[in-house]
Amino acid sequence: GAVVSQHPSRVICKSGTSVKIECRSLDFQATTMFWYRQFPKKSLMLMATSNEGSKATYEQGVEKDKFLINHASLTLSTLTVTSAHPEDSSFYICIGVGEQETQYFGPGTRLLVL
Amino acid sequence: GQQVMQIPQYQHVQEGEDFTTYCNSSTTLSNIQWYKQRPGGHPVFLIQLVKSGEVKKQKRLTFQFGEAKKNSSLHITATQTTDVGTYFCAGLIQGAQKLVFGQGTRLTINP
Numbered sequence A: 001g002a003v004v005s006q007h008p009s010r011v012i013c014k015s016g017t018s019v020k021i022e023c024r025s026l027d028f029q030a031t032t033m034f035w036y037r038q039f040p041k042k043s044l045m046l047m048a049t050s051n052e053g054s055k056a057t058y059e060q061g062v063e064k065d066k067f068l069i070n071h072a073s074l075t076l077s078t079l080t081v082t083s084a085h086p087e088d089s090s091f092y093i094c095i096g097v098g099e100q101e102t103q104y105f106g107p108g109t110r111l112l113v114l
Numbered sequence B: 001g002q003q004v005m006q007i008p009q010y011q012h013v014q015e016g017e018d019f020t021t022y023c024n025s026s027t028t029l030s031n032i033q034w035y036k037q038r039p040g041g042h043p044v045f046l047i048q049l050v051k052s053g054e055v056k057k058q059k060r061l062t063f064q065f066g067e068a069k070k071n072s073s074l075h076i077t078a079t080q081t082t083d084v085g086t087y088f089c090a091g092l093i094q095g096a097q098k099l100v101f102g103q104g105t106r107l108t109i110n111p
Helices: none
Strands: A004-007 A010-013 A019-025 A032-038 A044-051 A067-073 A076-081 A090-097 A103-105 A109-113 B004-007 B010-014 B019-025 B029-037 B044-049 B055-058 B061-065 B071-076 B085-093 B099-101 B105-110
Touching: A004 A090, A010 A019, A019 A032, A019 A090, A019 A109, A032 A067, A032 A076, A044 A067, A044 B099, A076 A090, A103 B044, B004 B085, B010 B019, B019 B029, B019 B085, B019 B105, B029 B071, B044 B055, B044 B061, B071 B085
Parallel strands: A010 A109, B010 B105
Antiparallel strands: A004 A019, A019 A076, A032 A044, A032 A090, A067 A076, A090 A103, A090 A109, B004 B019, B019 B071, B029 B044, B029 B085, B055 B061, B061 B071, B085 B099, B085 B105
């Protein structure tokens, strides 16, 4: 079946640094990728919708200058958390949309900002 | 905004009892998906329902999609300790093409 990989799986960084998370669709082309954030014991909250070759659409309350999304190809989308702070510590998940709108989850990235 | 409400938030049962979680959307859904997340893990896809009134079964799990495509349920018959986890529904909002998650139902089981 279709697979989405996400890298890194875990990252610990100092406050003020930037972290890039990569999401790749390994055996299908994902024209759309969703980026979600999940705080402990909470649900997944949509941050932005990324479409290949165009600017991402951000949900209300998500700072586009802080969470930079790039979807340069049909198999790669990246999320960069700029100037990360402890409150950005979370579980970030990408979902690639394949044929017939089927969604494929990445395994997620645990970010801890010290 | 578009919302998918899921209840209950928590459910504790004795092993062998049944369990049901419900999702309701404020808008019509193109499809609804169900996921299970174990502590420390990521959501794992269980099933997708697309058709109005659709019912699907996976062993002890029964999934239903409402006639209006605005609500869904997951029913587990005779729970086992391996069923422990948080169950999320996620609805694909018709027209908006956004996948919106319910708040999740955390299931704990007394062996």
